[in-house]
Amino acid sequence: MANYSTSEFKSGMKALVDGEPCSILENEMVKPGKGQAFNRVKWRNLMNGRMLERTYKSGESVEAADVLETDMEYLYTDGEFWHFMKTDDSYEQVAVDENAIADSKNWLKEQCLYTVILWNDAAISVTPPNFVELEVADTDPGLKGDTAQGGTKPATLSSGAQVKVPLFINIGDVLRVDTRTNEYQNRVNK
């Protein structure tokens, strides 16, 4: 496996830290006075999203992580795994386990594209698009009255996600939702 020297460090570079694949968020070269240079690096662990910091002596190397970030189409779930398909005409499928799918399982919609991170060909994380359009599966009946007051109520979407929606939304409406903040954006005209 290839190694990266500190001089090759840059944002987005992926390598193994304590045996797990991480991506560089920030890399700062520090040179204390007339002294040895160091790199202070902020990493994001690609498996659990956690941030970690490490200080390296400049010139040291880290092991590169065989990580591929790719767009894949969601197919179906069998209850244990979630199945995605590559979009490169290979029709190759990848089964994603509960750990890797994590909270993204609330945003799945068939034929929609998701960013899947593969490490040594196994999926370690799935990121939904920033905005998805999903149908309301359940919510209290629409209330009369003005929508300007901005009251909200909970709604469950077809994918399982729970979002707060305006009072005028009904079951069967299709909504545009921000997957990063869980926020309702607007109702999509059918």
Added chain:
Amino acid sequence: MLTARAELLAQIRTFFATRNVLEVDTPVLAAATASDLHIQSWKTENTWGQNNQALYLQTSPEYAMKRLLASGSGAIYQLAKAFRFEETSDRHNPEFTLLEWYQPGYSLSQLMDEVEALLHLVTQGTAPPTDIPRFSYRELFQQNLDIDPHKISNDDLEQLAKREISLVAQGLSRTDYLQLILSQIIEPAMRDNWFLYDYPEEQAALAQVKTDNAGVKVAQRFELFCSGMEIANGYYELTDPVEQRRRFESDLDKRQRTNRALVPIDENLIAALESGLPDCAGVALGVDRLLMIATGAKSISQVISFTTDLA
């Protein structure tokens, strides 16, 4: 910014003119260069003289200015271009401007007073300087981390760096640990301006070593830090040619062991010390960084007309 730079240079020249310090101008290209392990020189492709001798861009005007001092110049200063082969950052450019000056007969604390007066002049105006706190290396480490930097073991330093800043590297030199801890743990906790003096003996570079009150050998060296940046580095200058040669050879030995380029020993400097360098204190101050402080610039690229990548 061009105007601010011109004003700063004019202020510096006026400052030294009123103090009867002579401006000098020494070569940027020379046959020898700094041997310090962590300072790498630009070596020119074209060779010179009968022995196909390479020339080096100077990393500071120190050696040449000491030759002038030994020949009886008296107090001198120089606004010099200096070159160090290193990565760029918000505080580093491979080519930069150094203000370097030497005061025969000055003690290190007198020179700190003078640095303080200059800093005050260029940042505030002409009011009397305020007292910049001065910490010995021992005081600073004791106050901030409750350790004695002269006594603590290398293992304890490694543990400290691992715990505080997740250091991955192991088996660094004592100096590497201390400098890392100073710059990454202590400096960020310090505010405003401060002097550091009485360095560990291994960090003497070209400073004389003395025994302090606690019986520990310390380097008569100081640095000035402003807003988290190292601004100036001063020495009570080494005048002993035998010790100077020993330090050069020790540097070259370390360079060989770490696969760094070997550089010629400056025999002209040794000869100057043999003929007699007057007791003096000297300091190098980063002019670009000083201009950053005077103008509030966040990056060195804002105070230089063209950084090396655009030059």
